[in-house]
Amino acid sequence: MTQITNTPYDALEVGQTASYSRTVEERDVQLFAAVSGDHNPLHLDSAFAAGTIFKERIAHGMFSGALISAAVACELPGPGTIYIGQTMRFTLPAKLGDTLTVRLEILEKLPKFRIRIATRVFNQRDELVVDGEAEILAPRKLQTVELTELPPITIG
Template sequence: MTEVTNTPYDALEVGQTATYSKTVEERDIQLFAAMSGDHNPVHLDAEFAARTPFRQRIAHGMFSGALISAAVACELPGPGTIYLGQQMSFEKPVKLGDTLTVRLEILEKLPKFKVRIATQVYNQNDERVVDGVAEILAPRKQQTVRLTELPPVRFG
C-alpha cells in the first residue's frame, strides 16, 4: 500500500508545486464511460471518431478533470483536501496513449483554510491540454494515510 502525507494549510506556500502523471489507456476510457454514463461515440467508436475533426477517438474532457482531482487529493495539498470549485478550459484533445501530467501551483491562500491552485494538464509533448484554477479547503493538520488499493477491473 502507498502512504501519502498531506500538506496542511499552515505549511502551504504560494508558488509551491506538485505533479501527477498517468497514461490514458483503453481501460480508462471504458471505465470512465461506464462510471459517468457518457457514451459519446467520439470516445468509444473508432469509425465514428474518424469522421470528426479529431480523426480518432479522444478521451472524455472530464477525464482530465478527474486527474486534476486526483492530483489535489493525493499530492498537493493531499488527503483531507475538500474541493470547493474548479474552472477549466479544454485547449487540445487528449488521445489514447497520451501521457498526461497535471501541474499544480499554489496561487493564493485565502481566509478560513481556502486555497486557490493553478491546475494545468500537459501531454507528453509538453502541450497544454487543460488550463484551470481550483478552489479547495486545505487540511488543517498534517496526516499520513494509506491509499486504498483497488481490485483489478475485468471486462466482459
Template sequence: MSEVTNTPYEALEVGQTASYSKTVAERDIQLFAAMSGDHNPVHLDAEFAARTPFRERIAHGMFSGALISAAVACELPGPGTIYLGQQMTFAKPVHLGDTLTVRLEILEKLPKFKVRIATQVFNQREELVVDGVAEIIAPRKQQTVNLAALPEIRFE
C-alpha cells in the first residue's frame, strides 16, 4: 500500500501542477481490452495492425484517458476527487512500450468546489498524444489515505 495526501479545494491554486507516468505494457493492453470489452484488432492483432496506417498495434485511446483519471484521483487533487467531465483530443497514437506522462495544471477554480484542470499526455519523446480539460469536484477536506494494493492477475 502507498500513502497519499490529497489537496483540498481551498489549497488548490491556479497554475498548480502535478504529473503521473506509466509505461504501456502488453499486460496493460490485454487487461484494458478485457475490462472494456474493446477487442478492436488494431490493439490486439499484430497482423491486422500491420495493414493499418499505424503499421503496428496501438494502445486503446481511452487507456490514456484512464491514466488521466488515475493522475486526477491519486495526484492532484487526489483521493476524494469526483469527476464531472473530460474533454479529450487524441493527437498521436500510443504504442506498446511508450512511457506516458500525464501532466495536470489547475486552470480555474469555480463555485461549489468545482475545478477545471488541463490534462495533457506526453510520450517519452515529449510528443503530445492527448490534450484535454477535466472538470471535477475537489475534496473539501485534506486527508491522507492508503491506496489499496491490487491483486496479481496472471494470464495463461
C-alpha cells in the first residue's frame, strides 16, 4: 500500500510548489469518456479528428482538470483538501502519448484555511497546456493516509 502525507494550512507557505505527472494513454481517454459521458468524436474517432484543426485525436480538456484535482488531493496540500473553485484556460491540446505535468504553486494564504494555488499543466516539451488557479480549503491537521488500491478495470 502507498501512503501519502498532507501539508496542513499552518505549514503551507506562499511560493511552495509540487508537481504530478501522467502520460495520456488510450485507456485514459476511453475511461474518461465512459465516466464523463463525453463521447465527442474528437476524442474517440481518428477519422473524425483527422478533419479537425488538430488533425488527430486529443484528450478531453477536463482530463487535465482531473490531473489538477489529483495533484491538489494527493500532492499539495494533499489528503483532506476540499475544492472551492477552479479556473482553467486551455492553451494547447493534450494528445495521446503526451506526458502531462501539473505544477502547483501556493499563491496566497487566505483566512479560514483557504488557499489560492496556481494550477498549470505542461506537456513533455514544457509547453503550457492549461493555465489556471484553484481556491481550496486546506487540511487543518497533519495526516498520513493509505491510498485505496483500485480494482483492475477493463475496456470492452
